[in-house]
Amino acid sequence: MTQVLLFNVFNGLIVGAFYALMALGLSLILNLSGVINFAHGGFLAIGAYLAYSMMPVLGFWGGLVVAPLLTAFLGVIVERVLIRRLYGRDPLYSLLLTFGLAYILEDGTRYIWGAQSLPYPIPGWLTTPLSTSFFFLTGYRLFMVGLVALVVAALFLILGRTRLGMRIRAGTADLETVSALGVNVGVLRNLNFGLGIYLAGLAGVLAAGMLGLQPTIGTSLIMPSFVAIIVGGLGSLPGTLLGGLLIGVASGVTTVFFPSATEAVMYVMMGIVLLVRPRGLLGEEGRVQ
């Protein structure tokens, strides 16, 4: 029983790491630009499939490095061409635009790479379990958790220590003042969007190694990411991270006792959080409206 429970807690942690990675990207974009990016799941799938296509040339590690970057580049282009013109309008419009993009990206992936699911080979030494009693601790899973931790740490370092990160944080608090101080807000939002999409692309490559490739791979991850942001608190990145891990572990544990409520449990948590702390666990009053 302990083993089963441990297995599911660990599983939940991994799933939570995905949610967190995806939700952090969504959160970055939402905080600075006020855009709810429905197409995030589509970008995740693009990242995964790009890595798949580059596998014969660049191998697993090359794909892991290059595919998220290419995805981010695509995101930067999409922001410049389509999303930029909707800033300052009712959030309804950017929501609908990214909703349409999500349709196009999912269908495009299906058109290019086919609707059937594809295997995503990972290096052999990563697939063997580390011990027989803890069969679930394969190298790949540990590697994933480690890499996500590293990337999240790097993200917070970028936001906390670099000029770009400082401007992103300042823009989240008060974009008008930042603009008045001579920062090119258009470029800032553009880079920030790319950063968010980079995280989605990376989550895609990692998810592909665990779940295999399907055109719907991103759509199934996007709702939990929304829940993670709300539970953690809108406008707070540490909150988003916490929310992602929390709902991941919660649904992992629920799988043991009551499998059919695996997804419902996140929504119960969200309901409770909204009742007790309407701004989310680490959310602040009046940050994002």
Place this chain on the structure above:
Amino acid sequence: MTAVDKRLSTPVIWILLLTMPYWMDAMGGYTELACRVVVLGLAAMALNFLLGFTGVLSFGHAAYFGLGAYGAAMTIKFMVPSTALAIVVGVIVGTVAAAVIGALIVKLRGTYFAMVTIAFGQVFYFIAFRWNTVTGGDDGITGWQRQPLNLGFTTIDIQHSDIAFYFLVLALFAFAVAIMALLLRSPLGRTLVAIRENERRALFLGIPVERHIWLSFVISGAFCALAGSLYALLSNFTDPRSLHWTLSGNFVIMAVLGGMRSFWGPLVGAAIFVVLQDYVSSHTENWMSVIGLFFVLVVTFFPRGVVGIIKRRVVS
């Protein structure tokens, strides 16, 4: 739009709706398609009660639509084979859900409100998808049929006659639309518009803003549930897709496409969307891309919607 146009538009729409089953065939459509236009038009108009006339963005109305569908389907399959009761149960289930969720989120605004409605919109989808023993899981609820309508003195065979069912749908549509129109003309409706225009000022005037938004949310959810139960009866079937967030997005685009600031706009938007989707999905496998591109084009070039454009043309 000038006063004459305004007086003309309502009768024109009613004449078109009343005669739709008779010219739909000639236009290459079919009676079921006409039904779908009216049902989804009702859902879009119900959403627009909240979106366009209260100024609150809900992106999760498929939840109430789908609950209406499941309520109606399960009533006929498991309880009583009565179409009337099925509709009543469907509406009650959807309305109760809207009342509970509305109470949870009424304090939130703007983007935050939209996010939470998106997330909550999906909870019933997962329940329907997972709870196989009751909801049939992914397959949905099949193996039942809408029942002939017994009025006491006569029986209307809506089960086999598509036209009869169309006019039942249209009658309920007329009832719902009349109530919404009356509500919008009442002090309540004026208050909702005042909240849309300037929430802070409404608050200073002593209007209990949160209670009004909640009320608008529940009314909107109730009519959406009515549309959902009719949708299940239309196809004698319902599945988790009637609860999925993509449907919520479709409702919003219908409202925007038709024109959010206009009463009839969402119906026009629904008609365009339903016919387009029907046409595209029977002509290409990549209908999702076409619909997605359609979203992008509407948002980029027609944010005011069809009715908004016509209005501007007439004025200038």
